[in-house]
Amino acid sequence: MKILITGATGLIGSELVALLLQNGITIHYLTTSKRKIESQPNYHGFFWDPNQGIIDENALMGVESIIHLAGATISKRWTPKYKQEIIESRILSSNVLFKALKANPHSVKQIISASAIGIYPDNLSKVYTEEEQEVDESFLGKVVLKWEESVHKFKLLNIKVAKIRTGLVLSNKGGALPEMMKPIKLGLGSPFGTGKQVQSWIHIHDLVELYLYAVQNQLDGTYNAVAPNPITNKKLTQEIAAVLNKPLFMPPIPKLLMSIVLGEMHTLLFASQNVSSKKIQNHGFVFKFKQVDKALVDLIE
Numbered sequence: 001m002k003i004l005i006t007g008a009t010g011l012i013g014s015e016l017v018a019l020l021l022q023n024g025i026t027i028h029y030l031t032t033s034k035r036k037i038e039s040q041p042n043y044h045g046f047f048w049d050p051n052q053g054i055i056d057e058n059a060l061m062g063v064e065s066i067i068h069l070a071g072a073t074i075s076k077r078w079t080p081k082y083k084q085e086i087i088e089s090r091i092l093s094s095n096v097l098f099k100a101l102k103a104n105p106h107s108v109k110q111i112i113s114a115s116a117i118g119i120y121p122d123n124l125s126k127v128y129t130e131e132e133q134e135v136d137e138s139f140l141g142k143v144v145l146k147w148e149e150s151v152h153k154f155k156l157l158n159i160k161v162a163k164i165r166t167g168l169v170l171s172n173k174g175g176a177l178p179e180m181m182k183p184i185k186l187g188l189g190s191p192f193g194t195g196k197q198v199q200s201w202i203h204i205h206d207l208v209e210l211y212l213y214a215v216q217n218q219l220d221g222t223y224n225a226v227a228p229n230p231i232t233n234k235k236l237t238q239e240i241a242a243v244l245n246k247p248l249f250m251p252p253i254p255k256l257l258m259s260i261v262l263g264e265m266h267t268l269l270f271a272s273q274n275v276s277s278k279k280i281q282n283h284g285f286v287f288k289f290k291q292v293d294k295a296l297v298d299l300i301e
Contacts (some may be wrong), residue, residue: 195234
């Protein structure tokens with residue numbers, strides 16, 4: 001089997017590449033850096049530049065599924081210019097893939113696209129399933145909506161579309177967890193605001209396994225990629241401190257302070273999204289890490 005991956009060198013992409021290669025899958029990957037192009041028996045790089053509408057169409061040869069992870073990080077200050085980059089990096093890359101598939105004979109049956117639970121409104125009590133129609137009015141909510149719309153159109157080419165709405169990814173190689181650990185290690189850790197906001201998380205091992213599952217089972221539709229047991233920000237902070245064996249005695253971090261420090265991006269820390277994993281579980285996917293304490297022990301110790 002041959003899969004084309006965008007965003008293959010990112011935090012999730014690099015873990016996913018390793019898993020797919022272990023499973024005997026041949027990988028084509030797209031990169032905007034010609035220096036990152038490799039050619040190994042089961043791992044071939046191809047150049048693209050979504051901003052210019054450029055793609056090496058050889059990347060599509062023999063490919064059955066596309067895993068689309070490309071997109072500028074949201075963990076960087078949201079200036080007006082960068083907000084545009086966040087949106088365009090997702091939309092333009094989808095458009096380039098769509099045009100290439102439309103214009104060339106291909107064997108692609110499915111596209112699996114990263115998405116985010118940021119599409120769900122901020123709510124302390126509601127549990128969100130994939131059936132939810134309301135979209136959060138924040139910048140991130142609008143980004144995810146446009147992002148999903150850009151991949152939904154692949155259905156026009158008779159290609160299955162799976163959208164993987166991902167929660168807070170826990171990894172010891174990057175992302176949020178190492179940043180959350182820094183102040184706790186210094187004895188300065190504390191929850192954000194009330195700490196009551198619900199955080200729907202997933203261990204990176206389970207996330208990449210879910211992508212593999214989506215390929216093997218030719219998933220179509222929207223799926224939440226979150227562990228079965230979301231927790232509050234306060235509880236997550238306590239669990240990290242417990243694994244690190246560090247005390248928590250600092251007062252909660254005020255929302256106003258973080259809005260000054262981070263600008264609009266501070267909403268990522270205070271939004272509450274209690275998201276259900278039942279759809280993917282009912283389909284047959286089994287999470288290895290269902291409880292956050294076991295996930296943290298695996299990643300930190």
